[in-house]
Amino acid sequence: MKALLNYLNLAIAYVRLNWNAHMEYRGAFVSQLLAMLLNNLMWVAFWGLFFTRFPVLRGWTVQDVVTLWAIAAAGFGLAHAIYGNALQLAKLIAQGQLDVWMLYPRVLLPHLLLGQMNATSWGDLLFGYGVYLGFVHPDMVHFVWFIGLTISVAALFVGFSVLTGSLSFYIGNASALSDQWRMAMLTFSTYPGTLFDGAIKLLLYSFIPAGFVTYLPVEALRSLSWVHAIGSVIGSVTILGIGIGVFYHGLRRYESGNLINMRG
Amino acid sequence: MVAIYIDHLYKSFTFSRGWGKHRKQTNVVAVDRISLNIPCGQAIAFIGPNGAGKSTTIKMLTGILHPTAGKAMVLGYVPWKDRQSLARRIGVVFGQRSQLWYHLPPRDTLELLARIYDLEPKVFRQRRDSLVERFGLNEFWSTPVRKLSLGQRMRAEVAASLLHEPQILFLDEPTIGLDVLAQQKLRNLICEWNQQEGTTVFLTSHDTGDIERVAQRVVVINHGQIMLDAPVSELRSRYLNEKILSVKFHTPIYEFPTLQGVRQLEVMDFGLKLEINTRLIPIEQVISQILQIGSVADVAIEDPPLDAVIAHIYNQPASEGLSL
Numbered sequence: 001m002k003a004l005l006n007y008l009n010l011a012i013a014y015v016r017l018n019w020n021a022h023m024e025y026r027g028a029f030v031s032q033l034l035a036m037l038l039n040n041l042m043w044v045a046f047w048g049l050f051f052t053r054f055p056v057l058r059g060w061t062v063q064d065v066v067t068l069w070a071i072a073a074a075g076f077g078l079a080h081a082i083y084g085n086a087l088q089l090a091k092l093i094a095q096g097q098l099d100v101w102m103l104y105p106r107v108l109l110p111h112l113l114l115g116q117m118n119a120t121s122w123g124d125l126l127f128g129y130g131v132y133l134g135f136v137h138p139d140m141v142h143f144v145w146f147i148g149l150t151i152s153v154a155a156l157f158v159g160f161s162v163l164t165g166s167l168s169f170y171i172g173n174a175s176a177l178s179d180q181w182r183m184a185m186l187t188f189s190t191y192p193g194t195l196f197d198g199a200i201k202l203l204l205y206s207f208i209p210a211g212f213v214t215y216l217p218v219e220a221l222r223s224l225s226w227v228h229a230i231g232s233v234i235g236s237v238t239i240l241g242i243g244i245g246v247f248y249h250g251l252r253r254y255e256s257g258n259l260i261n262m263r264g
Numbered sequence: 265m266v267a268i269y270i271d272h273l274y275k276s277f278t279f280s281r282g283w284g285k286h287r288k289q290t291n292v293v294a295v296d297r298i299s300l301n302i303p304c305g306q307a308i309a310f311i312g313p314n315g316a317g318k319s320t321t322i323k324m325l326t327g328i329l330h331p332t333a334g335k336a337m338v339l340g341y342v343p344w345k346d347r348q349s350l351a352r353r354i355g356v357v358f359g360q361r362s363q364l365w366y367h368l369p370p371r372d373t374l375e376l377l378a379r380i381y382d383l384e385p386k387v388f389r390q391r392r393d394s395l396v397e398r399f400g401l402n403e404f405w406s407t408p409v410r411k412l413s414l415g416q417r418m419r420a421e422v423a424a425s426l427l428h429e430p431q432i433l434f435l436d437e438p439t440i441g442l443d444v445l446a447q448q449k450l451r452n453l454i455c456e457w458n459q460q461e462g463t464t465v466f467l468t469s470h471d472t473g474d475i476e477r478v479a480q481r482v483v484v485i486n487h488g489q490i491m492l493d494a495p496v497s498e499l500r501s502r503y504l505n506e507k508i509l510s511v512k513f514h515t516p517i518y519e520f521p522t523l524q525g526v527r528q529l530e531v532m533d534f535g536l537k538l539e540i541n542t543r544l545i546p547i548e549q550v551i552s553q554i555l556q557i558g559s560v561a562d563v564a565i566e567d568p569p570l571d572a573v574i575a576h577i578y579n580q581p582a583s584e585g586l587s588l
Contacts, residue, residue: 006382013379017365017372024367024408100363102328104380105351111380252330255277256323 010106011114015082018117029119036123037130040073043190044131058194065192066135068218071146072189074128075153075213077121083158084116087182089165089247094173096256109247113158142221149217149229152236156212159240160185162247169250181208189213209239266337267432267464268302268325273334275320294320296488297334302481304431307458307465309479309496313578317488318468322434325466326356339431352381355425359437362417363424364409370420371405374427381428391427399423399453415446422453432464433457439471451477472570484577492577499573505543511536511554512562520557526550534561539568 022029044066051062080087092098092112101112132138132146164181167174185208193215196204204211212235220228275295282288295317302308312318323329325338327347336343341350364373374395378388396402399419404412412420418438425433435454439447455478458465467478475482475496482499484492492499508529516533525544530537540550547565554560 010379013376017368017376020372021365021367099323099328099358100361102347103326103351103354103356103363105348106380107348254329256320256328 007110010111011082014114015117018084022117022119029122032119033123033126036120037127040069040124040127040131044069044135057192060192060194063136064218064222066131067221068192068214069190070128070132070136071149071153071217071221072128072186072213073124074132074146074150076157076186076189077123077125077128078150079154079157079161080118080121081125082117083113083161084118084121085113086158086161086165087118088116089113089162090168090173090175090178093165093168093250093254094175096254098251098254099256108251109162109244113162141224145221145224145229149220149232152229152233153213153217155240156209156236157185159236159243160209162243163239166243166247166250169247169253184208185210193218205235209235212236212239265304266301267304267306267339268300268466269335269337270298270300270321270325271335272297272299273321273324273336274332275317275324275329276332293488295324295331295485298485298488298490300483300490300493302464302466304464305458305462306481307455307479308467309475309482310466310468310485311470311475311482311574312468312485312491316486318485319436321485322356322436322466322468326354326434327351352428353430354432354434355428355430356434357418357421357425357436357438359418359435359440362409362421364417364420366410367408369404369406369408370401370412370424373409373420373424377424377427383428388427391429395423395426398456400449413446415442415449418442418446418450419453422450426457426463429461430463432466435465435467435469437469438467439469439474447471447473448477454478472574476570484574486578486580491580499570505541506568507540507542507547508566508568509536509538509540509547509550509554510562510564510566511538511560514559514561517558521553523550523553 047065047069048062051057051065055061057065085092089112098108098112101108101115104111128150133143136142138146161178161182164178165174167177171177188204188208188210191214193204193211201211204214212232216228216232216235219225220232273295274293274297276291276293279290279292280287281290298317298321310318310321320329324331325336325343327343327345327350330344338350339353341353343350363377364370365376374392375388378385378392383391396405399422401420401423404416404420409417409420422433422435422438433454438454439450442450451474454465454467457463458478465478467474469475479496482492482494482496483490512535514534517536520528520531520536520538523545525541527539527541528536529539536554538550540547551563554563
C-alpha cells in the first residue's frame with residue numbers, strides 16, 4: 001500500500017512536470033488538443049447521421065455507439081496522457097534510450113512509461129468524458145461504472161502499447177510495426193462489437209484485442225452487468241500482463257546505444 | 265574498502281547479416297576479460313580511443329548491460345542483479361545524454377529527482393541549496409534547459425547526479441564540447457567533490473586535462489583490454505623515455521653535433537629545442553655537449569605532453585599490455 005501511494009505521488013509529479021513542459025508551448029498544446037476533440041466529434045457526428053437512417057444496428061442504438069466512442073477515447077486518452085512513453089517504447093528500445101531510465105532506483109517499466117505525456121491524448125480524454133456526460137446523461141451509478149471501465153480500458157491500451165513496442169527487443173526497430181498494429185487496434189475499437197462474428201470476433205479477442213473495448217465495457221454499462229465488467233477487466237489485466245512479460249523477457253536482450261538525446 | 269571490483273569481465277555483441285542460407289553471425293568483443301579494483305574515494309580516469317570498451321564497461325558497472333561472462337561488484341552489489349539498490353548509491357552523468365527536462369528549468373528536474381530518490385523534503389531542500397551554491401546554479405536556476413549554455417547545462421547535470429549523495433560518481437565524457445573555462449570550472453567541482461566528500465570518481469574522457477586535473481589513477485583500455493594501470497603522476501615521467509630539452513644561449517650558435525638518441529625539434533639563433541631518448545643517451549651527456557657549443561642563459565627539461573603519451577599507448581597492439 002505504501003509502495004502504491006509512493007508510486008502515485010511519483011506519477012502525479014511526472015504529470016505535473018510533463019504538463020509544465022507542454023505549457024512552455026501552450027499554443028501548440030491547445031491546438032493539438034482541440035484538433036483531436038474535433039476529429040473525434042466528426043466521427044460521432046457521422047454515426048449520428050447513420051443512426052438517423054438506421055435507428056438500430058444489430059441491437060445497438062446511437063447511445064451505445066456514443067458510449068463506445070466515449071469509453072475508447074477516454075481510455076486511450078487516460079492511458080497516454082499519463083503513460084505517454086508507451087507510444088514511444090519501440091523507438092526508445094531500438095535507439096538504446098532505456099539507459100537513462102535504468103539508472104534510477106525505480107521499477108523500470110512503470111517509471112519509464114511516465115516519462116512523457118502525449119498532448120493529443122488530453123483531447124481524447126476530454127472528448128470521452130465530455131461526450132458521455134453531454135450525450136448520454138448518465139446517473140451517478142452509471143458514471144462511476146464509466147470511470148472504472150475507463151481505467152480498465154486504459155490499462156488495456158497501455159498493455160497493448162507495451163506489448164507491441166517491446167517487439168523492438170526482438171526484431172530491432174519495431175516502430176512501424178508497433179504503430180500499424182496499434183492503429184488496427186484503435187480502428188477496431190471504434191466499431192460496435194456486435195458487428196463482427198466468427199474468425200474476426202476471435203481476432204478481436206486475441207491478436208487485436210479490441211473486443212475488450214467495443215463489446216464487454218459497453219454491455220457492462222448498458223445493463224450494469226458485473227459479468228461483462230469482470231470480463232472486461234480480466235481482458236485488460238491479461239493483455240497488460242502479457243505486455244509486461246514480453247517487455248522484461250526482451251529486456252535481457254537490450255543492447256543500449258549511443259544516440260545523443262535530451263528528455264522532455 | 266573496495267568501491268568497484270571487476271574480475272575477468274567480458275562482453276561481446278552478436279550481429280547477424282544476410283538472409284536465409286547466407287545469414288551469418290558476427291561476434292564483436294567489446295570488453296575482453298578485464299580485472300580491476302578501485303578503492304573507495306579514489307578518482308580514476310578510465311580512458312581509451314573510440315570503441316575501446318569504456319562506455320560498455322560503465323554500462324555494465326551501472327547495471328544497464330549484462331556481461332557475457334565475468335564478475336563485478338559495485339559497493340557490494342552485482343550491478344545487473346541489484347540495479348535498483350545500486351542506483352540509490354551511484355550517480356551517473358553521460359556527457360551526451362541528459363537527465364534534465366529540455367523545456368524546463370533545472371529547478372524542476374531536481375524536484376522530480378527528489379521524488380524519484382524518495383528524499384525527505386527537509387533533506388532535499390538542504391542538499392538542493394548546497395548544490396545551487398557550490399555549482400553556481402543560481403544564475404540560471406529558473407531558465408529552461410534549452411536556453412542554457414553547454415557549460416551551464418553540464419554543471420546542472422553533475423549537480424543533479426549528486427542530489428542523492430552518491431558514493432560513486434560515474435562520468436562519461438563530462439567535458440565534451442565545453443570551452444576551456446567551462447571545462448576548468450567543471451573539473452574543479454568534480455575534484456572538490458572527490459576530495460571533500462570522499463566520493464569515488466570513475467571518469468572517462470578523451471581530454472587529457474580532465475585526467476590530469478581530476479584523476480589520481482589512470483587505466484587505459486583498448487581493444488577491450490586493459491593496456492595500462494598507473495598513477496597519473498607517474499604516467500609521463502615513467503612511461504616515456506623521451507625528454508624535451510629547451511636551451512637559450514647568450515650568443516648565437518651555429519650548429520649542434522649529431523648525437524644518437526637526440527632529435528633537433530627547433531634550431532634558432534639563440535636557442536635549441538631537442539627531444540632526447542634517455543634510453544640511448546644520458547641527459548647529462550647532452551647537456552655537457554650543449555655547454556661546449558655556447559654560453560647557456562637558460563635550460564628547461566620537460567616531459568612530453570600527456571597527449572603524446574596517451575597516443576603512444578593507444579597505438580600499442582592488443583596483445584602488448586603495458587605496466588609501470
